[in-house]
Amino acid sequence: MSSPPTIERAQVRANFQRAAANYDQAAVLQREVAGRLLERLDWLKIQPRRILDLGCGTGGALADLARRYPQAELVALDLAEAMLQQARRHEGWVSRLRRRRRYLCADAAQLPLADDSVDLVFSSLTLQWLDDPAPAFAEVFRVLRPGGAFLFTTLGPDTLRELRQSWAEADGFHQHVSPFLDLHDLGDALLRARLADPVMDVEHLTLTYDSVRALMHDLKTVGARNASAQRPRTLTGKGRLARMVAAYERHRDAEGRLPATYEINYGLAWMADPKPPPPLDTLPGAIPIMAQRR
Ligand SMILES: C[S@@+](CC[C@H](N)C(=O)[O-])C[C@H]1O[C@@H](n2cnc3c(N)ncnc32)[C@H](O)[C@@H]1O
Helix, strand or coil: CCCCCCECHHHHHHHHHHHCCCHHHHCHHHHHHHHHHHHHHHHCCCCCCEEEEECCCCCCCHHHHHHHCCCCEEEEEECCHHHHHHHHHHCCHHHHHHCCEEEEECECCECCCCCCCEEEEEEECCHHHCCCHHHHHHHHHHHEEEEEEEEEEEECCCCCHHHHHHHHHHHCCCCCCCCCCCHHHHHHHHHHCCCEEEEEEEEEEEEEECCHHHHHHHHHHCCCCCCECCCCCCCCCHHHHHHHHHHHHCCCCCCCCEEEEEEEEEEEEECCCCCCCCCHHHCCCCCCHHHHHC
């Protein structure tokens, strides 16, 4: 039996460290999705004092967050220091003078923030890089104040389906593309973390390309390299690559373009007021129920 796919965090960090300098040139989808997520803040009647941008990347959302909530302190957090350096570079001098922004290099699963210290956790296209969202959701639970909100986007399993299919046709191997969690698993994980009233929805966006090479180049530039532990470790032979490209060519649309589908999952959950006790298995020293049974 094959083991479930896992994502290697060290590899994710290395990929984004390398991508930081040129990320913005190719991050068309990321900008679009972050923009759509920011618009959803219009629905929320909150006045956050502190906002966490979880996986802020080069900081594309920070200026908008600062404009919407001028009184709030912004905490920009990312696993890759080089991404944070870019984000800091983009910060205007007015914002620097106001000193309402902090940059933290840390893992979403281990936030260097105090309990009940954040009113809004905003996160765009980061959660798909976590092997398991549960530890990060437990951290979101821990740091959110009563009444706080968690608003995020992540990628669903339909993402890059043309590429996945084309590789499968070329060599029968599916792990060329990172695995993605589906909407229901995410909703369940939010509830298990005791985040309240989760609402999830999905939309499909399609980017089109002249060539498979252009798509692969964009993926590489934004750091979206395969980080699954089961990814192929050997160099891809020319024959297999050519077979994959030939398979992808069959997706060419009426306008002569090659589509790349992205399944965008949007999520919103709240911290109940009063805050419930944390889930039992996240308390220090707690033994997960499954382990107790054995
Ligand atoms: C696709 S980028 C999105 C960046 C930004 N939110 C945007 O919309 O442009 C994903 C970001 O998540 C960060 N990331 C990945 N895994 C992470 C983790 N475990 N903890 C914190 N950040 C992480 C990466 O370093 C990268 O900057």
